[in-house]
Amino acid sequence: MAAPLRGQQPPAESGYDLWLRYVGVEDAALRRAYASRITHLVVQGASPSLRAAAGELERGIRGLLGAGVPVEAEVRGQGALVVGTPASSAIVRHLGWGRELDALGPEGFVIRSTRVADRPVTIIASSGDAGALYGAFHLLRLLQTGRPIDTLRVAERPRLARRMLDHWDNLDGTIERGYAGASIWRWAELPARIDPRLVDYARANASIGINGVVLNNVNADPRVLRADYLAKVAAIASALRPYNVRVYLSANFGAPLPPSSTPDAMKKWGGIGSLPTADPLDPRVARWWREKADEIYRLIPDFGGFLVKASSEGMPGPQDYGRSHVDGANMLAAALAPHGGVVMWRAFVYPKNADPDRVKRGYKEFVPLDGRFAANVFVQPKNGPLDFQPREPFNPLFGAMPDTPLMPELQITQEYLGRATHLVYLAPMWKEFLDADTHARGAGSTVARIVERAPNGTSGMTGIAGVANVGADSDWTGHHFAQANWYAFGRLAWDPSLPSDAVAEEWARMTWSNRPRVVRTVESMMLGSWEAAVSDMTPLGLSLTVDGQHYDPGLERREGEYWHADSLGIGYDRSSRGSDYVGQYHEPLRRLWDEPATTPPELLLWFHRVSWDFRLPNGRTVWAELVHRYDDGARYGDDLLASWRTLAGDVDARRWREVQDRLEQQRAHALRWRDASVAYFGCRSGRTRCGG
Ligand SMILES: CO[C@H]1[C@H](O)[C@@H](O)[C@H](O)O[C@@H]1C(=O)O
Structure with missing residues (x-):
């Protein structure tokens, strides 16, 4: 968005810190609760990954709690945050979690509130140094998103290697x-x-x-x-x-x-x-x-x-x-x-x-x-x-x-x-x-x-x-x-298996703010945005409607190759009566997607060539639905702007303005897409005058 950085300290509002901003916890009670649970850091082991974990925890905690916590060699008093593996840490070894940690693999980890020598501690443990590092980031995410950390019982492992x-x-x-x-x-x-x-x-x-x-x-x-x-x-x-x-x-x-x-x-x-x-x-x-x-x-x-x-x-x-x-x-x-x-x-x-x-x-x-x-x-x-x-x-x-x-x-x-x-x-x-x-x-x-x-x-x-x-x-x-x-x-x-809204919420909290209004607004802006983009550029299963740069509308470019539109109808016949692409799917998809009536409207024109008067399950004709979707997609630009305006005081000025600028460009571009597309298909179908 701005000029490339050349090694200088990036300004706080540049977005450089991504979702790792570690700004102070706003809620005072929550901050006190965190501070009592994390009074010192005990990282046993000196591998580069464990050192990275320790460094990140120090940095994150300093930012989130407003003050650093000491790094100690051993648990001293209440509130130790212990990080390590059975190999690197005597504390972790003595907990006897070896088998469980092995089952989670070297990138998996547990985070647990427990007691060591009768003192309440939080343990981040893994069978591998990498898992300990991932556990450290996981704990930081809990703090960044305002989750309680009093009785933690987390066990994670990646589903994909x-x-x-x-x-x-x-x-x-x-x-x-x-x-x-x-x-x-x-x-x-x-x-x-x-x-x-x-x-x-x-x-x-x-x-x-x-x-x-x-x-x-x-x-x-x-x-x-x-x-x-x-x-x-x-x-x-x-x-x-x-x-x-x-x-x-x-x-x-x-x-x-x-x-x-x-x-x-x-x-x-x-x-x-x-x-x-x-x-x-x-x-x-x-x-x-x-x-x-x-x-x-x-x-x-x-x-x-x-x-x-x-x-x-x-x-x-x-x-x-x-x-x-x-x-x-x-x-x-x-x-x-x-x-x-x-x-x-x-x-x-x-x-x-x-x-x-x-x-x-x-x-x-x-x-x-x-x-x-x-x-x-x-x-x-x-x-x-x-x-x-x-x-x-x-x-x-x-x-x-x-x-x-x-x-x-x-x-x-x-x-x-x-x-x-x-x-x-x-x-x-x-x-x-x-x-x-x-x-x-x-x-x-x-x-x-x-x-x-x-x-x-x-x-x-x-x-x-x-x-x-x-x-x-x-x-x-x-x-x-x-x-x-x-x-x-x-x-x-x-x-x-994570749901998209949960991921959006995490990101919104870490990147923007934990204030409920900000979280709600940012999340809702995000969640509808993909469907809106599809509606605005490739509704109902159209594809490659773009120009050579893959940005502006370029409908005339691919006409005939990826879909056909003329006075009789629109779409690409990939059914068993056409290219039989549908035959590459397993039953029952092959059968369902072979008929326009049982193909999801979202993919209709990908699989079928239908008349402009073909009726969709919602009762609209294809022509009416296309126009409706283009319009809906373009209007999302207005919704985004209206939502973002409500956050003007909640978000730092530079990032707010930069997003605002982008949203204005997006809105104008979306309208251009709608107008070009509706005019193009209007002309091809004979529904509207050409070139007007
Ligand atoms: C890297 O080339 C790209 C090309 O830029 C892109 O337009 C297209 O998506 O596919 C190619 C690919 O995925 O190989």
Whole structure:
């Protein structure tokens, strides 16, 4: 939102502190209650993660309670806050919770009010240092959100093992689909100088449980794998490591090839090697990758692995050599396996020859490969079959590859959702996806359940990824409310069953205020915002209504390709009478979504081409409903502004004004979307005059 910070102390009102603001607890009684429960800190153990936990608790408590608490080696009197693992702490060891902690795993933790030597204490314990760190952030969240801490009995463990943020950052500091300034990595200064900001980035991730980041764009510049860049990557890894965040890289499949002349050509045809081929079945190629992996792990022993966009949108891949995705992924997997690394192989492929209907192609390419990938390969489908549209049905690959670990890819950056201009809270969209019932093994086979359970023989292979919305702007995400999407992604990656309103409430309290009026208002602004955006841009299951920049309306651009609108009707026939995309779903979805009458109105035009007079369950015709939704969506802009105005005195002036500015832009932009869309469809349908 503002100019990038260059190492100076960020102003308190810049939004730099994200949800880790730690402002003083306003309610005096509550503050006293907290202060009596936390009189001193006892962190036993000196690992980097435990030190990070101690540092964060000190900082947080100082801010929240208005005064620091001493750090002691032992429990002294009442109110100790003890942090540790059975290995690091005699106190924790003597509690005898070992078996329970083991069951929660090294990232899980308990927080408990108990007694030690007859003194009331609060214990944060885990079987691993990372879990202790997560426990510290959890306790801080309880304080930040005004929860009682007198009788705590918390036990948490992440439902998914790899909780990933994927950056689409380029080596020149630009970010593909990034709307919050330049890349925070500052490649040019590395490895000599590591921006202190990276520690704050790591803290933010640790506070929500994110434990892996892909540093670079999937449209990968192969040079990131060169020795000079690997030294930079190692420097970043060292800054993130204490916070239990591992680094991963996007690998260009053509990396073993010789360099080519221009940066753009470099991505598509160039490499950093000297081999005449990148054919995955050529032993020289396999050896090249093995040696590359060995080199990486010498520098970064906990390197996570490779994310790969191959044979997709012009990127090189195994299909260039007549090989399959399995051949490509397994070759890389073999190079990483000795070191414990994984491959995340994207399923975002849509070769024209696979099918005339683009949304069918990923499934057709990947389903036949189920069960043939190596045990350390994830296949990574986007949440929907098309491309991060405001709303899509869940990608039918979920539920169709039972023998392959699937790691969904969500998009946190708002490529198709108003960039950093629009307030759109994405948790409800992700929940719709995670809670969607695929019926793969009968009712209740939700996407979340499929993703949470690693297939036989691939133990521990679970995860989820979100394309980051982080940049070097002082508020990180270009819109104060876009921080909520980073936050919500992390929380849902930790526990996909969390409700979106609970996550919004937490975030509102931590980021803005615990005053009930603020919490209520902020939460309600967030909760309706995604449906409003869908109504305003892609109502009733439309898709790709955008211009080439994916921001303004561009209806004429894709007409005919993703939906059809003429005097007879509107939509894309993907029923069994049309492209039969619906056949990629399990029963009963296949049957229900095959008929307009039993398709949810939200997806009607995705699956069907219907007449303008087709009646929806609410009695309106499609034409009337479209106009209604466009109008509703656009009006949300007014509601947001009206709500925000009521908070003028409750929120610091700078953040209030910056949000206000954005909301005004959003409102104007939403009206433009409505007017352009209604005029366009009015003309196509013959309902209104064209060009008027
Ligand atoms: C990284 O490239 C992106 C591209 O910018 C974007 O418009 C689209 O969403 O998908 C591609 C992908 O996901 O690979």
